[in-house]
Amino acid sequence: xxxxxxxxxxxxxxxxxxxxxxxxxxxxxxxxxxxxxxxxxxxxxxxxxxxxxxxxxxxxxxxxxxxxxxxxxxxxxxxxxxxxxxxxxxxxxxxxxxxxxxxxxxxxxxxxxxxxxxxxxxxxxxxxxxxxxxxxxxxxxxxxxxxxxxxxxxxxxxxxxxxxxxxxxxxxxxxxxxxxxxxxxxxxxxxxxxxxxxxxxxxxxxxxxxxxxxxxxxxxxxxxxxxxxxxxxxxxxxxxxxxxxxxxxxxxxxxxxxxxxxxxxxxxxxxxxxxxxxxxxxxxxxxxxxxxxxxxxxxxxxxxxxxxxxxxxxxxxxxxxxxxxxxxxxxxxxxxxxxxxxxxxxxxxxxxxxxxxxxxxxxxxxxxxxxxxxxxxxxxxxxxxxx
Numbered sequence: 001x002x003x004x005x006x007x008x009x010x011x012x013x014x015x016x017x018x019x020x021x022x023x024x025x026x027x028x029x030x031x032x033x034x035x036x037x038x039x040x041x042x043x044x045x046x047x048x049x050x051x052x053x054x055x056x057x058x059x060x061x062x063x064x065x066x067x068x069x070x071x072x073x074x075x076x077x078x079x080x081x082x083x084x085x086x087x088x089x090x091x092x093x094x095x096x097x098x099x100x101x102x103x104x105x106x107x108x109x110x111x112x113x114x115x116x117x118x119x120x121x122x123x124x125x126x127x128x129x130x131x132x133x134x135x136x137x138x139x140x141x142x143x144x145x146x147x148x149x150x151x152x153x154x155x156x157x158x159x160x161x162x163x164x165x166x167x168x169x170x171x172x173x174x175x176x177x178x179x180x181x182x183x184x185x186x187x188x189x190x191x192x193x194x195x196x197x198x199x200x201x202x203x204x205x206x207x208x209x210x211x212x213x214x215x216x217x218x219x220x221x222x223x224x225x226x227x228x229x230x231x232x233x234x235x236x237x238x239x240x241x242x243x244x245x246x247x248x249x250x251x252x253x254x255x256x257x258x259x260x261x262x263x264x265x266x267x268x269x270x271x272x273x274x275x276x277x278x279x280x281x282x283x284x285x286x287x288x289x290x291x292x293x294x295x296x297x298x299x300x301x302x303x304x305x306x307x308x309x310x311x312x313x314x315x316x317x318x319x320x321x322x323x324x325x326x327x328x329x330x331x332x333x334x335x336x337x338x339x340x341x342x343x344x345x346x347x348x349x350x351x352x353x354x355x356x357x358x359x360x361x362x363x364x365x366x367x368x369x370x371x372x373x374x375x376x377x378x379x380x381x382x383x384x385x386x387x
Contacts (some may be wrong), residue, residue: 003265005269063065068111076367082149089152095108119158132159133387139283167387181228182230183353187206188206188238188240188361189239190246191208192366192373194369197380202224216385222251237256237257257349257352258346260357261358262359270335271283277332281332292315295307309326311350319339319343322335322336
């Protein structure tokens with residue numbers, strides 16, 4: 001299943017039960033005892049468009065006269081509402097002039113920004129791009145929203161042209177970030193499948209500290225890494241154990257942190273095998289990895305020197321357990337071979353600050369693409385791929 005292989009969770013026929021928390025009791029929904037209450041902050045004064053005061057003429061209990069209280073603050077309810085007409089429509093008129101000498105009609109020039117943007121202004125264009133990209137909305141859904149909420153009718157073809165225009169606008173920013181990737185000190189990388197008219201493509205995800213960059217390529221080979229990061233990448237690459245990353249590391253001496261979560265998944269798979277010796281080996285390695293993560297989780301309670309010492313000892317124990325008393329089974333031998341060949345690449349986070357032991361950063365970032373792929377079923381042209 002998904003906990004012991006690369007299969008997605010949606011493919012699990014039987015969902016394994018999640019372990020209950022402390023005490024074995026199921027946690028209730030909603031806020032938990034002891035948690036701080038979270039209140040939405042009030043709108044600042046500059047965002048308030050209107051203030052409506054409500055007064056009393058007499059006491060609602062006894063009917064007597066009232067005095068204004070300066071000690072008690074007024075009871076305030078802030079309410080946000082859509083305006084009746086959310087659009088601001090401007091008509092740009094280029095005045096026509098007749099030239100008796102040329103015998104032609106000449107029009108006054110319109111502003112370049114108006115000529116460039118057309119029917120939708122920059123903010124409305126950005127709203128369409130936000131709904132299409134961030135909200136994963138279809139062109140039909142955006143069209144209905146603009147018609148029923150905003151109050152403007154457009155066709156799906158015009159919306160497609162808007163998206164292509166935003167793609168061109170974002171082109172320079174994309175190229176700037178693409179040029180910055182080889183200079184990053186830490187990168188997490190992952191890839192997932194992509195369909196375009198039944199043709200197989202791959203979406204590559206490069207997660208840096210401050211931004212995420214995607215590339216759709218027709219190949220899953222290490223050539224994509226060479227074209228994107230170059231042959232002299234000096235940072236540390238966080239990734240899974242896929243062969244393209246190992247080849248890139250082997251050819252150019254790139255430092256890599258292989259994902260420990262993927263390693264744990266493969267170790268858990270050993271415990272499901274019918275071979276008792278491989279089962280026992282998998283359980284020993286899994287126990288050593290649990291001890292190492294227990295040290296990681298106690299990081300805040302330990303001094304810097306004490307944490308480094310315990311973590312190094314836990315790493316040595318994992319390596320010792322994984323490379324000794326290895327049974328003859330194929331899967332156990334493959335796991336031990338990983339540690340012999342790339343043992344340092346699994347524990348580089350210990351000696352390199354800022355490196356995560358897992359590839360969760362890239363896994364989280366690529367979910368954006370997976371959700372969009374599930375809704376849109378892929379792309380149909382280079383224009384959609386570029387978007």
